[in-house]
Amino acid sequence: MDKNNPIGIFDSGVGGSSIWQEIHKLLPFENTIYLADSKNAPYGYKSSKEITALSIKNVEKLLELGSKIIVVACNTATTNAISTLRENYDIPIIGIEPAIKPAALQTTSKSIGILATKGTLSSALFSRTTKEFTKDISVVEIIGEGLVPLIEAGNLDGPEMISLLKKYIKPLIEANVDYVVLGCSHYPYIIPQLKKLLPENVKIIDSGEAVARQTKIVLQSLDLLREENTKPKLEFFTNAETDTLKFLLKDYAKKISIEKKDF
Known part of the structure; x- marks a missing residue:
């Protein structure tokens, strides 16, 4: 080669x-x-x-x-x-793979969120990784339905995007997560929007x-x-x-x- x-x-x-x-x-x-x-x-x-x-x-x-x-x-x-x-x-x-390990090792609230697609969250590999690293940790899994088509269309901060993000972030805030793991390579493009909507102490990790x-x-x-x-x-x-x-x-x-x- x-x-x-x-x-x-x-x-x-x-x-x-x-x-x-x-x-x-x-x-x-x-x-x-x-x-x-x-x-x-x-x-x-x-x-x-x-x-x-x-x-x-x-x-x-x-x-x-x-x-x-x-x-x-x-x-x-x-x-x-x-x-x-x-x-x-x-x-x-x-x-x-979603960066579950660093989030699980660093969380102090013992609660982390994962924003990913249905195909990732329902896979066997994801399930094995999650079980391995999150034994004493609460994991809130959110399917980011509708986010990929908006990003594919270049719509990163329109009303539809913000509305969806608010909906997906609500259970994460309620669960007191201090890390949000992005489980889709499209999602780093909406980190600025996520940062505006999440509490300041919440860290976002991608792979x-x-x-x-x-x-x-x-x-x-x-x-x-x-x-x-x-x-x-x-x-x-x-x-x-x-x-x-x-x-x-x-x-x-x-x-x-x-x-x-x-x-």
Whole structure:
């Protein structure tokens, strides 16, 4: 495998670009290819079989495009399909899980909230992780129904978004949580709105930094890190409209290419 081959990243839409940002921040010289499967978003209400089939399709495309490692930048795809992907492909595959462990270790109120999709919260992997780390802790699980389509549409702070967030936050405040774990890679884009609505003492945790660190560790161990001080190629492909990706990644506009592509 060539060091110059790209890091391949996929999500059920634009949300995983929040993971891409963390990877690019930590590994600024790496070539990257991002697939936004927005045509099939959200994955959260599909069956495990459908999610696995879509994940395989995305991995096949990223392999076709020469990826040296693949990051599943989608909680629902990780919790439902990661085992199958790792069984079927030799390439290193990094997954993303809700950051339950750090929240459980750091909570002082012994009450944490998890905002995630139905597909993540109902998965076996999520259930195992939660049981392992939250034995003496109250866990309030909230399905963020309707949030992904709004984020996919670029509607981050409209009345509909704020109304939904208020509804989902209410039981978290009532349960006196001091940590809210984001269990969907789309949700970091609404952290500013969440911070305005949650009490000041509540900390929000997402998995982006941890995924970026793990990606670096694996590439280092395989001697696949690209040479520093070389200009990277940063490509984004979506099978729906490009406007939301352009909006979410406007700070990177001069460095990246965004293209509509069938996959």
